[in-house]
Amino acid sequence: MSRSYENPPQPEQVETGDGHPLLEVAILLSGVVAIGAVFVAVIAFSVTWVAPKVPFRFERQLADPFFEERKPPSDKDAFARERELRAIADRLVAAMDLPRDMSVTVHYDQGPVLNAFASLGGHIVIYRGLIERMPNEDALAAVIAHEIAHVQHRHPAASLGRGVAMALVLSVIGMSTGSGIADRVVGAAPNRALLKFSRDQEEEADAGAMRAIARVYGHVGGMQDLFRVFQDARPDAPRGAQFLLTHPVTAERLQAVASSAAREGWATDGERRPLEGPLKKMNHTREPTC
Amino acid sequence: MSAFLLQHPDFVVFLVLLAVGYFAGRAAESAHYRSIRRRERQLAGILMFATKFPPAVQVRQTTTLVSGSVVISSDYFKLFVASLRKLFGGRFRVYETLLDRARREAVLRMKREALRLGGHAVFNVKFETFNVTMGARGGIAAVEVLAYGTALIEPKK
Numbered sequence: 001m002s003r004s005y006e007n008p009p010q011p012e013q014v015e016t017g018d019g020h021p022l023l024e025v026a027i028l029l030s031g032v033v034a035i036g037a038v039f040v041a042v043i044a045f046s047v048t049w050v051a052p053k054v055p056f057r058f059e060r061q062l063a064d065p066f067f068e069e070r071k072p073p074s075d076k077d078a079f080a081r082e083r084e085l086r087a088i089a090d091r092l093v094a095a096m097d098l099p100r101d102m103s104v105t106v107h108y109d110q111g112p113v114l115n116a117f118a119s120l121g122g123h124i125v126i127y128r129g130l131i132e133r134m135p136n137e138d139a140l141a142a143v144i145a146h147e148i149a150h151v152q153h154r155h156p157a158a159s160l161g162r163g164v165a166m167a168l169v170l171s172v173i174g175m176s177t178g179s180g181i182a183d184r185v186v187g188a189a190p191n192r193a194l195l196k197f198s199r200d201q202e203e204e205a206d207a208g209a210m211r212a213i214a215r216v217y218g219h220v221g222g223m224q225d226l227f228r229v230f231q232d233a234r235p236d237a238p239r240g241a242q243f244l245l246t247h248p249v250t251a252e253r254l255q256a257v258a259s260s261a262a263r264e265g266w267a268t269d270g271e272r273r274p275l276e277g278p279l280k281k282m283n284h285t286r287e288p289t290c
Numbered sequence: 291m292s293a294f295l296l297q298h299p300d301f302v303v304f305l306v307l308l309a310v311g312y313f314a315g316r317a318a319e320s321a322h323y324r325s326i327r328r329r330e331r332q333l334a335g336i337l338m339f340a341t342k343f344p345p346a347v348q349v350r351q352t353t354t355l356v357s358g359s360v361v362i363s364s365d366y367f368k369l370f371v372a373s374l375r376k377l378f379g380g381r382f383r384v385y386e387t388l389l390d391r392a393r394r395e396a397v398l399r400m401k402r403e404a405l406r407l408g409g410h411a412v413f414n415v416k417f418e419t420f421n422v423t424m425g426a427r428g429g430i431a432a433v434e435v436l437a438y439g440t441a442l443i444e445p446k447k
Contacts, residue, residue: 028378
């Protein structure tokens with residue numbers, strides 16, 4: 001074969017492409033996070049707008065079967081406690097201007113956790129662990145009023161709607177990228193935005209609870225007692241990491257109580273009602289062990 | 291930030307995998323490119339043609355089929371960049387280098403085969419490629435490239 005043939009070396013175009021791969025990732029990621037944030041903002045805004053407009057009876061139809069399945073308190077004491085909690089709740093509801101079709105049902109749970117939550121259909125669950133740590137009825141009423149305020153503002157419905165919508169968005173993004181890797185990162189951005197919304201809800205519920213407590217008890221000392229219990233229970237609560245918490249930092253909530261009281265002319269201190277009857281028997285205030 | 295990482299151990303795992311993919315992947319890629327360039331110089335004497343027939347030659351030559359194939363896997367970092375890239379479009383640069391390496395490695399293996407058989411040129415060179423993806427969603431993307439052609443072998447005198 002003739003010597004005139006040759007294969008010249010190929011120019012190296014591919015490897016020496018312009019731009020650093022890490023820069024490429026940074027640009028792509030910020031784009032994805034921006035898109036995720038816009039998605040969430042739009043969804044959260046529209047769901048928050050729609051949720052209060054859905055008739056409350058739909059919520060009840062959805063939630064009642066679940067709470068009917070809950071075993072009613074078996075022993076007499078638990079039954080009496082639930083009745084007592086409902087009596088406190090009734091007094092608060094009377095002071096809270098709930099819509100006509102809205103109803104609140106308080107349930108007592110034997111669990112030892114320091115917690116309470118409001119669910120769909122006006123169902124509120126109060127745990128034994130919370131009642132045991134309450135110094136007086138005012139503080140317990142503050143919790144119940146906080147949860148009633150969540151129901152009043154239709155927060156459980158809004159949260160459910162957001163959760164469903166978020167899952168939908170993430171699965172769509174997951175499908176379009178076709179890998180589980182990207183939606184983890186994409187998922188982190190909306191979750192952070194949702195925490196912000198969740199904190200807004202808590203502040204709204206605190207404000208509603210304060211108003212109710214001031215009306216029923218004549219002062220908002222119960223709110224302060226309640227937040228001090230939280231402060232003692234979680235002395236290691238991260239400072240400055242508020243962006244990552246569902247609830248506002250306790251010290252800030254205490255401050256909010258003081259400033260609202262000053263604005264509305266509520267007394268911040270007054271006579272506390274001791275816990276009585278079936279709630280008193282269990283309320284052996286003890287040193288927090290954690 | 292550290293509190294966030296402590297609360298999300300799976301995110302830490304993800305970051306570690308990403309870092310391993312990035313550093314190990316880049317090290318492997320640059321080592322492979324160095325090796326490719328060295329062997330391309332060594333085998334530059336074996337000529338490669340896309341034409342179907344060799345030019346008319348005086349000496350009668352024998353021909354034989356030669357081929358070379360390689361499978362190269364992407365890494366966690368490439369996979370992550372690619373999954374983001376799918377949303378926006380644009381150059382899949384991380385995969386361009388992957389395929390470039392695979393093509394050149396396959397050619398080198400084909401040329402080595404030709405050299406072993408005493409050949410001095412390969413005609414009618416063609417490429418085949420196959421996507422070896424293990425598992426459907428989130429699986430590892432690996433690619434096979436096969437290069438083959440007709441080696442020209444001069445008879446021994």
